[in-house]
Amino acid sequence: MHPGVPMVTVLALMALLMPLFSGAVDIRQLRQLAARHNVTCVLVFGDSSVDPGNNNRLPTTMKGNFPPYGKDFFDRHPTGRFSNGRLATDFIAEALGYTKIIPAFLDPNLKPADLLHGVSFASAASGYDDLTANLSQVLPVSKQIEYLKHYKLHLSRLVGGKKAQNIVKNAIFVLSMGTNDFLQNYFLEPTRPKQFTVEQYQNFLASRMFQDIKEMNRLGATRVVVVGVPPLGCMPLVKTLADQNTCVESYNHSSLVIQC
Numbered sequence: 001m002h003p004g005v006p007m008v009t010v011l012a013l014m015a016l017l018m019p020l021f022s023g024a025v026d027i028r029q030l031r032q033l034a035a036r037h038n039v040t041c042v043l044v045f046g047d048s049s050v051d052p053g054n055n056n057r058l059p060t061t062m063k064g065n066f067p068p069y070g071k072d073f074f075d076r077h078p079t080g081r082f083s084n085g086r087l088a089t090d091f092i093a094e095a096l097g098y099t100k101i102i103p104a105f106l107d108p109n110l111k112p113a114d115l116l117h118g119v120s121f122a123s124a125a126s127g128y129d130d131l132t133a134n135l136s137q138v139l140p141v142s143k144q145i146e147y148l149k150h151y152k153l154h155l156s157r158l159v160g161g162k163k164a165q166n167i168v169k170n171a172i173f174v175l176s177m178g179t180n181d182f183l184q185n186y187f188l189e190p191t192r193p194k195q196f197t198v199e200q201y202q203n204f205l206a207s208r209m210f211q212d213i214k215e216m217n218r219l220g221a222t223r224v225v226v227v228g229v230p231p232l233g234c235m236p237l238v239k240t241l242a243d244q245n246t247c248v249e250s251y252n253h254s255s256l257v258i259q260c
Contacts, residue, residue, distance in 0.1 A: 027095055027097075030095055030096065031095075031096060031097045034096045034097065037170075038170045039096060039170055039171070039223075040116075040166070040167045040168075040170040040171050041098060041116065041117050041118035041167060041171045041172075042092060042093050042096070042098070042102060042117075042171065042172050042174060043118055043120075043121070043148070043151075043168075043171045043172070043173050043174070043221075044102060044119070044120035044122050044173075044174045044176070045120075045121050045141060045144045045145070045148075045173070045174070045175050045176075045177070045216075046122040046123075046126065046174070046175055046176035046177040046227070047122060047123065047124055047125060047126045047127060047176065047177040047178075047179065047180055048062070048064070048082040048122075048124030048125065048180075049082075049087070049088070049122075049176045049177070049179075049227070050089050050120055050174065051064075051080065051081070051082065051104070051120065051122040051123055052079060052080060052081050052087060052089075052090070052101065052102060052103060052104045052107075052120050053065065053079050053081065053103075053104040053106075053107055054080070054104040054105060054106045054107075054120065054121065054123050054124075054139060055080060055124045055125075055138060056104070056106075056107075057104075057106040057107075058106075058123070058138055059137055060125070060136055060137040060138050061136070062124045062125040062136045063080065063124070064078060064079075064080050064081055064082040064083070064124065065079065068084065069081065069083065069084065070084065070085070071084050071085075072084045072085035073085050073086065074100075080104065082124055086100075086101060087102075088176075089102050089120065089174055089176075090102055092172075092174075093117065093118060098117040098118060099114075099117040099118070102117075102118050102119060102120050103119055103120070104119070104120055105119040105120065105121050105147050105150075105151060112154070112158050115151065115154055115155050116158075116159070116167070118171065119151060121139070121144035121147045121148060121151075122144065122176070122177075123138040123139035123140075123143075124138060125180050125184060126138050126139055126140060126141065126144070126177060126180065127141075127177050127180040127181035127184075127185065127205075128177060128181055128205045128208040128209050128212070129181045129185060129192070129205060129208060130142060130208075131185060131189075131191065131192065132180050132181045132184060132185040135184060135185060135189065136184065141177075141208070141212050142212075145215055145219070148216070148219060149219065152164060152168060152219065152220070155167060165220060168219070168221065169220050169221075169222055170222075170223070171221070171223065172223050172225060173216055173221045173223060173224045173225065174224075174227065175209070175212070175213070175224065175226045175227065176227035177227075178205060178228075178229040179229055179230065179232060179235075181201075181205055182229075183232060183237070183238065186198070187251070213226075231247065231251075231252045232251040232252060233247040233248035233249055233250065233251030233252035233253075234247040234248075234252065238251055
């Protein structure tokens with residue numbers, strides 16, 4: 001934990017979000033907790049797990065703006081989300097009572113008022129390693145954080161500097177990435193395996209994550225949630241590439257160590 005983040009804030013944040021993860025969500029109680037702890041909005045960083053359409057604006061093939069993506073969305077059309085419907089962060093924002101969706105910061109239809117409820121800077125195919133994003137011409141975390149600075153400027157013009165600072169201070173920052181660092185980078189490309197063993201690369205990613213959080217903290221973040229990496233070896237893509245029906249344990253080992 002960064003020394004600039006009080007323990008009470010971390011505990012309050014855990015108490016606020018645990019009902020969501022348990023599956024037994026009392027929306028009224030959750031919103032009361034959010035109000036009690038002055039939660040203002042949700043600001044999102046990461047990869048396709050939380051990208052609502054930023055990649056639509058980038059010169060990359062990593063896009064989710066075509067069918068069947070979006071077939072269960074509100075108006076049944078693809079938005080850029082790599083999902084049949086909404087993302088987990090959309091449901092979190094709705095549960096907190098802010099908005100039914102968290103828009104992409106690069107969405108040309110983004111309205112000034114949307115900034116008050118939170119936005120996503122995430123970019124599908126990104127990761128903690130800037131090389132991961134560069135391989136697919138998407139937004140590395142450093143660029144996502146740069147857009148956070150732009151967000152703060154727009155917010156200051158909208159509500160004034162002091163209120164904008166308070167909104168960022170009391171926002172929940174969500175970081176969800178890491179999968180692409182292995183699946184699209186380390187296990188497929190030659191550069192990182194020549195530089196790091198798997199364990200060394202895990203430590204490298206952890207150090208990059210720490211630096212990213214320090215920079216977010218410098219820009220005002222005090223409440224940060226880091227989403228763990230899923231069992232990589234059980235993903236359909238990995239099982240297909242490995243031509244097997246069971247999970248690929250070597251990939252799972254990598255994700256388990258990251259979570260620890």
